Amino acid sequence: MKDILPVGERYNASTIRNHLCHVAKRQEAELAEKPDYLSGCPRDWAALPKPGKPMVVGIDGGYVRNRNDKKNHFEVIVGKSYSDEVPAKRFGFVQKIDEHPRKKLMAQLTSQGMQANQQITFLSDGADNLRELQFSFYPESRHVLDWFHITMRLTVLNQYAKGVEKSDPAIGAVLSDTLESTKWYLWHGNVENALENLEECTLLCDDNELNYFNRKKLLTHLDEMYTYISNNRMIIPNYGEMYRYGETISTAFVESTINEVVAKRMVKKQQMQWSQQGAHYLLQTRTSVLNDELKEQFRRWYPGLKIDEHIGEKTDESTGLAA
Structure with a gap:
């Protein structure tokens, strides 16, 4: 103790x-x-x-x-x-x-x-x-x-993308580029484009011909990431702007x-x-x-x-x- x-x-x-x-x-x-x-009345708070x-x-x-x-x-x-x-x-x-x-x-x-x-x-x-x-x-x-938690989830997806590159270099390269683009869309607060990118990643990987042994887990993580961003879209700001002004992100x-x-x-x-x-x-x-x-x-x-x-x-x- x-x-x-x-x-x-x-x-x-x-x-x-x-x-x-x-x-x-x-x-x-x-x-x-x-x-x-x-405590107090909202009308009086401005006079504080x-x-x-x-x-x-x-x-x-x-x-x-x-x-x-x-x-x-x-x-x-x-x-x-x-x-x-x-x-x-x-x-x-x-x-x-x-x-x-x-x-x-x-x-x-x-x-x-x-x-x-x-x-x-x-x-x-x-x-x-x-x-x-x-x-x-x-x-x-x-x-x-919190930007930290967004990047943690994206890091997991990027690790899966590296695995895809080993089994299918062409699809893996497209997946990595799309995830990197998603990161920058989120950094600038562009939630709509980020969600579109995540949908593209899901369509790209939801192919039975993709020879990647962790494909189902990857799809699960993509679905969780889409839900996570969608549910919190109202509290995703322009992180880049906040960072430039010295604000905590x-x-x-x-x-x-x-x-x-x-x-x-x-x-x-x-x-x-x-x-x-x-x-x-x-x-x-x-x-x-x-x-x-x-x-x-x-x-x-x-x-x-x-x-x-x-x-x-x-x-x-x-x-x-x-x-």
């Missing part, structure tokens, strides 16, 4: 786990009392002081091994919000467990000084489970499909947040198994630590708390509770 939370070695794992759950439940109880909407620079919120998901269903994983949602003028903050939750995800995000943005008339850009992978969290959240918000910065929040113990290194409730509680406390908010929460909850700035030396003299 000391790799995840600021705790010392003198507390055993059961003590830390029980205290962590207690802290997370209290954090969740406070959150339940906060609004999930903007000039807002700061636009804010960016990146949201992505990671997968954790399920303790109760060992053959499967469950998804945790992790995000980061920041601007050029405001330090970054993180948030995380297990969607099936969290009853107040919008309140969580609203509270975080409010703590960063977000105004109702301030521009905000949401970047995500376009997953259906994130739509409710993002849309109708802020009147000045813009929603952008990728949630690659959220990948580092996932590594900060969940990777070492929960996913990549030790392959621990988690219950959904346990993972959710850990995410609440872990993000509080990363946002440097845990100390202030304990000072508010326990006025008699004396906090040694050295990690792991936090106790309340009146309760004996380890922070």
